[in-house]
Amino acid sequence: MKQWILFSGLVGLFFLFALCGHNAQAALQSIAFHYGADAPLDELHAFDVAVVEPDHGFDPVAYRTASSELFAYVSVGEINPSKSYANLVSADWKLGGNAIWGTGILDQSSPAWRDFFVEQIMAPLWTRGYRGFFLDTLDSYRLGGAKTDLAAQQAGLITLIQSLHRRFPGIRLIANRGFELMPDLAGEIEAVAAESLFRGWNASKGVYFEVPTQSREWLLAQLNEVKSRYGIPVIAIDYVSPNARGLARDTAAKIRESGFVPWVTDGGVSTLGVGKVEVLPRHILIVYDGRDGPEMHFRSPHRYVEMILNYFGYVADYVDASGALPAPDRGRYAGIVAWFDGPLKTTESSGRYERWLRARVGEGWRIALFNELGFVPDNDTLALLGLALAPNPSGRLVIDKRAAGVGYESEPFPQVRSFVALRLRPGAGESWLSLRDAAGQKFDGIGLTAWGGFAWRSFSVDEYAEDLSRWVVNPWVFLSQALSLEDRPVPDTTSDAGRRMLFAHMDGDGFPSRAEFTGSPYGAQVMLDEILKRYPMVPHTISVIEGELSPQGLYPQDSAALEGIARKMFELPNVEIASHTYSHPYVWSLFEANEPSREVGEDYSLAIPNYTPSFEREIIGSIDYIRTRLAPAGKPVRVMLWSGDCVLNVKAMRVMAAAKLFNMNGGDTLISRSNPSITNISPLGAWLDEYFQVYAPITNENIYTNLWRGPFYGFQRVTETFEMTGSPRRIKPIDIYFHTYSATKPAALGALRKVYDWALARSVRPVFASEFISIADSFNHVVLARDLSDGSVLVRNAGELRSMRLPLSLGEPRLISSSAIAGWNEGPDGRYLVLSAADARLHFDKVGGVETAVYLSNSNARVLSWDRNGRSVHAEIKGNVPIEFDLSNALGCAVTANKRAITGSPEGKLLRFRVPDYATTLNVCCGAC
Template sequence: MARTVPTEPHGAGWPAALRIGVLALAALLLASPAAQAQPVARTVLALYDGGIEASPVETRIHRYAEFPLNHLGYTLEYRDIRALPPRPVLPTEVELARYAGVLTWYSTPPATRKTYLDWARTTLRAARRLIVLGSPGGAFWTDEVVAVDAILGRIGLRHGHRAVALTLGAVAQARMRSATHFEGPPDPVLPPFEVVEAVRPDVEPWLAIGLPPREGGGRSLTVAVSDRGGYAATGYEIAEDPASGRARWLVDPFAFFARALRTQPWPVPDVTTLSGRRIFFSHVESEGLNHVVLTKTREPMLVAQLFRDAVVARYPDLPATFALTPGDLDPALGGNETPREVVRTIWSYPQVEPSIASYTRPYRWGFFADYDRTREEELVADARAPGRFSLRWLTDYISPDSRASRYVAKSREYPRNYLLRPFDLTEETRTALSAATQLAPESKPIRLYQWTGDANPSEEQIAATRRIGLLNMNGGESRLDHRYPSITHLLPLARPVGSQRQIYAAGADEIPLARAWRPAVEALRAAATTAANTGAPRRLKGQNLHYHLASIGNPQALHLIQKSLEAARAAPVIPIRASDYAAMADDFFDLTVTALAPDLWSVAHRGAVQTLRLDEAEGVQIDLARSRGVLGQSRHAGSLYIALDDAVEVAEVALSREMTSGPAISLHDSRWRVRRLERNATAWRFEAEGYGEGAFAWDGVAPGRYRIAAERAGALLWTAEAQPDASGRLAFTVPVTGIEPLHLTIARRLESAEGTP
């Protein structure tokens, strides 16, 4: 914010020395970082045509563009261009200033577009950046061309007032082939295109089309970027196959959106990484809780018991979040009380986090957004014909259990699992939480609500989970495997639903709903492939193992689940609870980054997000001397990952483009979460907690021998000595449990400091 320096008329009566002092102080204030502070605009305004894409979730922006934009640190705000008061209207020039940019992706000019085009012609010039994917939004052969030129002109382009429908003889001229053939080349037969030309010299033509002689020659830009935004024509940004439900990016969305939205990189919030390592979490739903399997000795066993013995007890070093649907234990609905104590035992394991997954297990949440009990009863009657000789009413009268069983879904034939009582949102949320809390240890309050079935809740259903203080997660079905080998099938962090937000799981579960049918075994294999493909070369997602108890009864599926857990045990990951990830994804939207000076940022409102990422970071490192609340740094695929200390409310991150002189103790990575770091040249201490043994690696450690001590509540639990390698990295493993926080101290031995052998 500009500040006014007192001028001569206001201080004419002051002594000269005082006036000089005031002016010097004012100049100093203006030069201070606080005076230069500029919040980084992280929100992109996404405009869509509700006449074609009925809701934000159905837009191509949400399905394809929001994921790479989240990866780059941006959030999206959706507005339907048809919206009229009292619904949100298109923003004013002043309101536009708060957005990082405006994004549109119309497949064709909107059917109702006059209001939008009038607004664009007069107001869009105030946008920081503009990204146009597909159609500019108007018909160039009408008087709408004035608005079309205004839209494209914001980027530095102009419409040629013509189109090429027959592209035979047209030649693609790719200036940046890697950026315009990202997941494969476009169709050999070029799609039709509207002729677009550059009118400013700084426009970068990533892909141009040489027009055939019959079209008068010349060229048209189909992919271009500038300091004011970007443009990618229909058919040149993405290739879709509606028949298979698959798609692939032609433009590199990471490079395209980064160039179109910012001039210089800035440290973006990252929810894939914690303490320098990729996160791993596992969450399980209780569907199948009452199933029975046979052991190798042909003895019957509850699937819940098999889960307890083959997964929970076998992997005490890996957290698992286990969600109960209390209806499974409610005989009045058709459930079974038998596994109650098994659930209590599972939740008592130190590494297991309790959570809930509704009360009656809805499979189709949309059915209950506008609930009709009569319709639900009709579905039951249609699915279960009256018994022979019309005696169903008699058996219901004699045995209430028989009636209850008719209202229990076999497989997923009904909109929910237990239908005996009318649907009640309070029962699905507050009652479910109360019932589950009675089985959970007092030391483990329930934090997470896991959506069941299609995981497609309404705004009110999501709000109901928020009102009882729970995070929520599931849905999305992100995949990157041999059947879906494109990042277009990776979903963003969350699903916007009115004023609410549903956090997507990081990976797909083993029960497909929206994707092509596949058995659970194949789905688990695909999930493992997705986990590998989203970890390298670019780290796109945390590693997420998500399944239902019913799959545990399949020996092959159980083997694959155990195989995934073995891989996580051996991998350089940091295991966390599912609720921790849900909190990170939730807090991503509120985090603020403020530029204080060149290469200096403050980061506030982080919540559970404790990692920043700087892309294109070769030759850049953290300046620990000027930073505050920074634990350390690590690198992956050309990006710099910055670990923050959650004990410091507002962190400050300073970068250096020169090698710092002398060692600076810095966390490289850890399998445990690190906080409250205190350090000097020869010693440092911190608090840590996590699962399994605590593996740590610290950089910038001076030569010598160091004593490492771990204690809890003043009691020494473990001590050892170690020394750094030639690069100054000190690595060690603490062989004690860290589920309860420990305090670790690493101090250089006195004889080492004095040079004594």
């Protein structure tokens, strides 16, 4: 890499203007740059400006937020032959070549080169949406040889940069060093940076080094002159090994203490470094055997581990150990999980994975190993892991010692036939489960080590039978300690505005069925009258199957009546419209266009005459049918509720994404008193390449009624699932999920009413399914970062997610010094923080001082804004039902909603308010306003 310059701009409207002098210096906040093709765009949102290599195809418009902007790297002084426009650069425009980088050095005094640069290099980037640019190699003309006219080169650069401002009004430019240009360009350049102030990278030798004192002092003098004489912000970029995270933090601190904006990264500029802020990694790399289920949905770590990681706030990224294995980025990954049920298939893949694991252990990664190693280890690997081979057990195995974290849902039952014969070496770790055989040989089945921990076969998840499994080790404690997961704010998908979310959604199956009531009405009509109209306080997402309703479907004689019922449903204000496909595919992995074979033992879908299976027809076609024939004018149809086994493939997800639809279903969370294992709680969803399938939080009545064979009142037991996913840990929102046919039997309809009544007796935040889906998707993209100057935590890129769970160990949030926090509510497992924007700053007080600011304890509506002025508040709140909200510290304050004075009901330290509006402008005046 050459010499780099970055700039962090203002937020909000200031992004529209180029800055100069002391104003730019005041605006400078945080900076990052990443030149890899896999730049972590989500994480880069933690920084006000991120410089990337535009040739990798990033979309600056899609990336742009009020608080973060992509800048494009552009080389001004040299041309790389790999560039698409390199063969258009005339030889007459070159002064010579840079042998180190294999590039051509450009003649800045050439008007033809300057015109080419503006129109052929900068203009296309501007058209793509880039508004900020990092101009590199500004001083490469010095390599042109003794005959180079330096003054002419400098004048050419000044002319070029000034022309950019004329050609692209509002352009934001960052310069590479160019110290000699500053007298003429101080008003044109936003920042100046230089690399290797304290630590550097020698690319030719491939080593990191400490910068000699003399070199550092010279550079300090240059940078201080830029800062003091011209009032231009200065960025210092240093280089440290990506595995020396502590050294990177220390180096960033030294830069910050010197008065400059820091960025410390690796020599290849291809990992997420440390700056004024440091990203708190939210990803866990999960390594698995590709033979463990062809689809993501059936893989053991997805079924058992991912939900635990989601609860802790982490996103799981999967990699098949039989293929290429990545070197994970410490700025993005918090640890590694590996799950194997035996050695990998080939010696080659087994050996490759063993070497990869050893490298990660050597780099200091935290790793949790489940079931087996995945390879037959050699002595060096065992020594590195602190393990030793033990003889195969002889006779009966007994437990010698066990920790409190063993026996979580099932007692450990050592089985000689599937035993992993390993033990910890003395002093290598802490055994959680020690065993011995009849000959006195000792083994360790669960343990924590310096590099993480292990839970071998039979002592992780014990699978008794299909759909019957139990955790032996306590996964909450084991994963937390093995991966050294720190207590920090957790992006939360269960709650909003301090309350647990509630919604209902209906798959359209059985819409034409007749109900067992007087007159044999359609079940859909009963559902309309007895549920949708009866419970207007519950938002519903209601779907239909086109093939059951349309005149060209299976029941043309009933079509007019069925479509009429659907139209009445969709007119209700508490109903949003969804599709449940055209023909209700049963097995999505087998449902392929032009493959109508029925030889798999089960039909692909409803047997609609003359229909050739097509994902486009199922998804886009059914949406168009509903939109044109059933939906009221102006009411959108934007939700796809998956059908059948809900085991989607990439092709179906691609069609869905192209149509810009929300998607949900699958997961089958069913935990109950009779089957109380958390192995029955699904993760948030499943990644299928770049597409995310959102799981329904709770499974439907078909499962509770033994696949609709009875008892038909069985769905009333879903309240057990709601309770067990709500406490002692709140893992899921309340989702009442059912089919149309639940209205066809008195027992089923009665059970459904009991479930609704149970839910509405709780303090809930009613949402539509599309709102939950948006929040679930946003979970994957939220960025947390720690401001290293004051210890606060930044929340960025939160999308529609507005709830953060705070472990009690963090203390109480400080509202006055924080930003975009409306308040918080106590929950079963921490404090549920209410954000008023997608970007926030969180300060905490572990001492627990007295909070005097007025804050929102909870509401049944979303907080759109929450602006403080001393102890007074101006806020916007909007929900799906008449609004309720509770305020803390508001005693003695005057409160108005939509300019009407309202009075709260005191309850303890709270004031409880109720207004008839679905949206309100709230003003709280405490003292002089």
